[in-house]
Amino acid sequence: NAGVTQTPKFQVLKTGQSMTLQCAQDMNHNSMYWYRQDPGMGLRLIYYSASEGTTDKGEVPNGYNVSRLNKREFSLRLESAAPSQTSVYFCASSKGNIGGNEQYFGPGTRLTVT
Amino acid sequence: RKEVEQDPGPFNVPEGATVAFNCTYSNSASQSFFWYRQDCRKEPKLLMSVYSSGNEDGRFTAQLNRASQYISLLIRDSKLSDSATYLCVVNEAGSYQLTFGKGTKLSVIP
Numbered sequence: 606n607a608g609v610t611q612t613p614k615f616q617v618l619k620t621g622q623s624m625t626l627q628c629a630q631d632m633n634h635n636s637m638y639w640y641r642q643d644p645g646m647g648l649r650l651i652y653y654s655a656s657e658g659t660t661d662k663g664e665v666p667n668g669y670n671v672s673r674l675n676k677r678e679f680s681l682r683l684e685s686a687a688p689s690q691t692s693v694y695f696c697a698s699s700k701g702n703i704g705g706n707e708q709y710f711g712p713g714t715r716l717t718v719t
Numbered sequence: 720r721k722e723v724e725q726d727p728g729p730f731n732v733p734e735g736a737t738v739a740f741n742c743t744y745s746n747s748a749s750q751s752f753f754w755y756r757q758d759c760r761k762e763p764k765l766l767m768s769v770y771s772s773g774n775e776d777g778r779f780t781a782q783l784n785r786a787s788q789y790i791s792l793l794i795r796d797s798k799l800s801d802s803a804t805y806l807c808v809v810n811e812a813g814s815y816q817l818t819f820g821k822g823t824k825l826s827v828i829p
Contacts, residue, residue: 647821710762
């Protein structure tokens with residue numbers, strides 16, 4: 606039981622390049638989330654998917670797109686990377702019960718945009 | 720923006736000490752409360768949920784005060800392995816989203 610897995614672990618992009626961060630969970634969770642974490646800013650929600658087939662914007666969605674590929678997988682795409690997107694990206698999942706949402710996190714992707 | 724406020728620390732305490740962290744939240748509609756632990760360069764991990772009646776898990780005790788909108792975490796008999804950043808987390812009723820505090824850093828010193 607791997608929990609939440611993310612690929613890649615590290616990535617360096619040049620400004621304007623695109624990439625997709627992959628996330629998968631094997632806990633049969635309904636809801637999945639993408640966060641970014643920056644020094645002094647804490648964790649901020651980018652997008653989430655309450656259930657398969659739905660996605661919604663979080664606090665900082667600009668510059669990102671997401672795809673809930675199936676119940677297990679939720680990807681985050683940067684179409685044209687900018688230095689301001691240098692961050693650590695975490696994927697998380699939860700059972701999806703409103704109001705009782707313990708979330709379980711993947712190990713993160715460290716992204717640097719030069 | 721809904722806020723969760725924590726003292727960033729750092730709290731530097733000797734092994735065996737008792738240390739307490741507080742956290743305040745602004746949204747009175749908050750329904751679920753958690754403490755997460757995050758080690759340096761690692762992902763946040765759930766430490767414990769916080770219930771209205773308070774709850775204890777070994778050396779860790781969490782309390783919730785809804786009237787004053789604050790949550791506390793008490794760590795007894797601190798171990799070196801308790802060194803980490805502790806995140807206070809709140810879930811608004813009817814929402815899938817969690818709001819994270821920026822964390823309180825704890826260093827336990829030999």
